[in-house]
Amino acid sequence: AQRVTQPEKLLSVFKGAPVELKCNYSYSGSPELFWYVQYSRQRLQLLLRHISRESIKGFTADLNKGETSFHLKKPFAQEEDSAMYYCALKVDDKIIFGKGTRLHILP
Amino acid sequence: ETGVTQSPTHLIKTRGQQVTLRCSSQSGHNTVSWYQQALGQGPQFIFQYYREEENGRGNFPPRFSGLQFPNYSSELNVNALELDDSALYLCASSSVPGVAFFGQGTRLTVV
Numbered sequence: 387a388q389r390v391t392q393p394e395k396l397l398s399v400f401k402g403a404p405v406e407l408k409c410n411y412s413y414s415g416s417p418e419l420f421w422y423v424q425y426s427r428q429r430l431q432l433l434l435r436h437i438s439r440e441s442i443k444g445f446t447a448d449l450n451k452g453e454t455s456f457h458l459k460k461p462f463a464q465e466e467d468s469a470m471y472y473c474a475l476k477v478d479d480k481i482i483f484g485k486g487t488r489l490h491i492l493p
Numbered sequence: 494e495t496g497v498t499q500s501p502t503h504l505i506k507t508r509g510q511q512v513t514l515r516c517s518s519q520s521g522h523n524t525v526s527w528y529q530q531a532l533g534q535g536p537q538f539i540f541q542y543y544r545e546e547e548n549g550r551g552n553f554p555p556r557f558s559g560l561q562f563p564n565y566s567s568e569l570n571v572n573a574l575e576l577d578d579s580a581l582y583l584c585a586s587s588s589v590p591g592v593a594f595f596g597q598g599t600r601l602t603v604v
């Protein structure tokens with residue numbers, strides 16, 4: 387069955403420290419993965435997608451098919467990174483979301 | 494260009510009643526999808542419409558139904574409401590598969 391797992395409900399990181407939000411997926415086909423973010427009092431929005439291989443707001447994510455992972459990383463956390471982050475997998479015409487990780491940046 | 498808008502923002506219904514939630518897609522988007530987000534969970538896919546036809550459905554019973562109109566706006570209908578239907582309902586529109594633009598959601602409470 388297709389599944390997205392985000393093992394951490396909450397991740398607290400000091401400002402300036404590196405951030406890694408974990409995401410593992412289960413899918414027999416060729417995966418297409420995304421990270422979505424929801425800042426406080428804002429709507430859910432796309433942060434990045436793996437096929438674009440881009441860096442958005444300093445975040446990057448690399449697809450590792452061997453480990454079936456798509457972890458989100460940023461070398462130096464900023465206070466404005468505090469938000470809810472969802473990893474998502476596209477399967478046919480639907481998107482399967484993980485349960486999300488709340489990232490809390492400590493001053 | 495306008496974003497995705499949903500109405501109403503909040504709604505309280507009684508168990509057994511029926512509810513209709515509405516969504517206006519972002520300009521130029523011909524695909525709309527609906528999600529249910531329970532407290533502490535990620536959004537769960539309900540179904541998707543492309544050019545007025547349902548073209549994908551998640552693991553939800555038939556009492557969850559939808560429509561997409563020629564202007565690509567959409568409705569989600571839920572019949573015979575149950576207490577467990579209480580959740581945030583999100584609508585998203587897209588023109589590129591997987592790249593979804595979300596509305597602010599409708600908070601449904603079933604009592």
